[in-house]
Amino acid sequence: MIINYDSPGQLCNRMWSLVPSIAYGLEYGENVLVINLDKYSGDFEDLNSNKLIRFASHKTIKRILMSLKARGYIQNGKSNIFRKLFNLNFVEGWSNRLGNAGMVEKQSDAIRKIFAFKFDITNPVDQIFANQNEFIIVGVHIRRGDYKEWLNGVYYYTDDEYICILKNIEEQLKLEGKKVRFLLCSNEKIDLYNYKHPDCFIIPNTSGPQDLYALSKCNYIIGPPSSYSQWASFLGKVPVKFIMYSNEKIDLSDFSKIISFNTFENRKSLNID
Incomplete structure (x- = not known):
């Protein structure tokens, strides 16, 4: 045993x-x-x-x-x-x-x-996603809190830096003829006023597990490197891209699913520790 x-x-x-x-x-x-x-x-x-x-x-x-x-x-x-x-x-x-x-x-x-989440966690998220079928949903993990100090804040990004990246992704998806919305998840309260464009939303009255499940329901996930986003990718078989530095130029081809810890489906590895 x-x-x-x-x-x-x-x-x-x-x-x-x-x-x-x-x-x-x-x-x-x-x-x-x-x-x-x-x-x-x-x-x-x-x-x-x-x-x-x-x-x-x-x-x-x-x-x-x-x-x-x-x-x-x-x-x-x-x-x-x-x-x-x-x-x-x-x-x-x-x-x-x-x-x-x-x-x-x-x-x-x-x-x-x-590791299937219980109904009380999944049902509110499923109801929200049921009305999003016309959109490509990009889950955005805005990791704050401890990331301000971890590794001297190298992965702690400002709202403006996130918005710049989101607009770039939106432009690429629009060129493919797709409508896109961004689900924002964070371990700190998000001020949606700072994210008026592009089209962003949150899960009301959410929790850490609920945001985790919501990210696993998205079409793409983006955020700083973390075990949290890795699990969401693994759980939902969702392609993820980690933002490795501010103002990084990101292409849709950069996204890949997590198949085991720090390992992507495209056989690339994440090494940050």
Whole structure:
């Protein structure tokens, strides 16, 4: 059995840290126990829909395992007395996210089913998108908050910088005879007054999981590099383009779907850490 016990960051970081061991379990029929999704478990319809993958809250066990890790008795995926005696393989979080990329791609549909959001999250978004059929919807992840400090703010863009990029994308889609709207999602409140042109909208009274699902419903996703936008692309099979510097000239051909962490369908990779 594989046991995921660490808690690396927020929702999308945690999901990406789980995906490699979940894919391994699905590939080889091995049981996987997840005890580190914690407060985020309530956002999903049925995390235990697959008999091989189980999610549970074992806070006491988790504290014990973290204590053993701190003392050096268990290390990420390495053989130890628990593995030798009980066939238990303890896997921690973020450092594991890049593993088993081929299996993640192969098992991606089963993984998406496990992490299906609950109806209360999806229904309001689905109702809004039901009235957008005449448009190409470009999801825009305006990442603020911690990005002002992370890597000295290199991926923290102003409203004017986003608008410039959106207008460029709008022009390209219009040349193809398509009507376009931009869905704006952010971890800070968005002032739509600053986005009067091009045509932009938001999900009213939204939340992080709801915006994540909404981005997965778009035709394209654009924003600074993040695990959040990567998950939206992976979840909805949506082409994404990450803005790597301000005033970047972006072409529609630059967009590609995420098939595993930091890996695009066009076989390019994202390397930022």
